[in-house]
Amino acid sequence: MKFAICGSIATDHLMTYQGRFADSLVPEELHKISVSFLVEDLQVRRGGIAANVAFGMAKLGHQPVLVGAVGEDFAAYESWLRRHGVDCDHLLVSEVRHTARFIVNTDEDMAQIASFYAGAMSEARNIELGPILDQVGGLELVLISPDDPQAMLRHSAECRSRGLSFAADPSQQLAFMDGASIRRLVDGASYLFTNDYEAALTESKTGWDSAEILRRVGTRVITKGKDGCSVVSAHAEQIDVAAAGPVTKVDPTGVGDGFRAGFLSGLAWGLSHERCAQLGSTVSSYVLATVGTQEYDFDRGAFLGRLRDCYGSAAAEEVEPHLGRDR
Template identity: 35%
Template sequence: MAALICGSLAFDTIMRFEGRFGEHILPDQLHILNVSFLVPALRRDFGGCAGNIAYALKQLGGEPLPLAALGNDGDEYLQRMRDLGIATDHVHARSDTYTAQAMIMTDCDNNQITAFHPGAMMFAHELPVPQREDIRLAIVAPDGREAMIAHAQQLRERGVPFVFDPGQGLPMFDGAELARFIEQATWVTVNDYEGKMLCERTGWTLAEISRRVEALVVTLGAQGCEIWIDGQRSHVDAVVPDAVVDPTGCGDAWRGALLYGLERGWSLEACARLGNRLGAIKIAQRGPQNYQLAAEDLLSLNNG
């Protein structure tokens, strides 16, 4: 069975700043902000939420089915997915724009500043949710605004359970729109910051949101994650990584693990444990799609 992954495909330009952003930004001068950061380390990686989640799910042995748009520079990305065994049936390449581009700068405390050019992602709403019997569940991850709205509605109409993962796309929506997403979704995932923004915009507490879906998960980075079910909170501890190298894509790796577990009927706690462990493996590698799982890793993750 396939997991439909609605979201962006992007090229990530990842830069490493060896200092701390907070030491170079004066809080009382934000109205005239003009800062420059020296980034001696720079790399370009395959990224985007749909690509990262699909990569994680495929690494675990799942069957991701991305629904996403590439631009006229996307041939290399398309070939990479095919080489990885990721289906590209519903990845559309446009000739009139670039693939989405993310410029991500990380400081020594793993804080990040990101600039994002949407490119082909802004046309993703033209790609409908496919009518396929093998789609068991889905995720609506950050994408073009219209695409997220359309895909959530189409999944709801077709009775496909899905995860609503607003991520960095959350600021595009007002409270009423976010409430509509929650009412359509089966599960909701956010990080701590996004969770606070979601509560602020909808006027609902985390407990109230969790009563409107089967479960709400709030990832907390090095503190693990919270699972909210019917207003009740439980905590799943983080896994200590071998090294902290690059947090880019850790949340997407976590969500790939979530889809893997949900498709197999696991409890949310088991899904979260797998997500925390996969995130710890990812953070030890640079880039969102450069970690690999050996056979012993897969055995350990599935038995953990």
């Protein structure tokens, strides 16, 4: 059985500002903001949340099914993903739009200002999961990550109607979706991924408190940056896992995607939620120390060594039999 990773596929334009955005922002004048930041570095990298998660899972030895919409300019990027073990056979290729673009500027405090051009991603609403399900011989879990909002709602509705287990990861799209749409997206999910701010925003927009959300979803996975993460289920004690470290912070772009890749890999191996969170935190530490969301690298021994250093020998010993060959 396989995992399908649905969501954005994009090219990232990553810029670095040697200063603090906060020093140039006047709170009482934000309604008429007009400011420019002189950047000293520009990196053009492969990205998009679904592609980042799929890449991370492939690095750990899985062959995730990538589901999303791309442009005809995607050929080189597709070759990269295939070489690293990602199943790209089920992508929708737009005839009229370019692959999405993500443009972000990061300051010395790791604060970010970003823009996103949807491009071909807007056609993801035309993707049906049923034919993919038939072609791959079944899906164990579908991750619904940020994408065209109509695509996200279609995928979650189809998962419910087909009895497919799914994980909801609304992330950046929480800002654009209204409460009714968010409720439709997450209701019935086996897992709900958010960071701590997004967790509060989800409750605010849906009108559901934390107890009600846990009645609607199986498990909440809440990342907290340097403070690690929490895994909360209705019928189990909360699990808190510290962030993997210490690591040199280079660029935070894609750190959450790396976490999801590790967490989902643990689920695919049948590991406990604690181990899944430890795996996620370990993968995210590699992303944080690298410019580019898919430029990090590790070999099997190094990964197990970092896992052991951060979470103990028992964690490494439990993961070792599952960890795939180096890619």
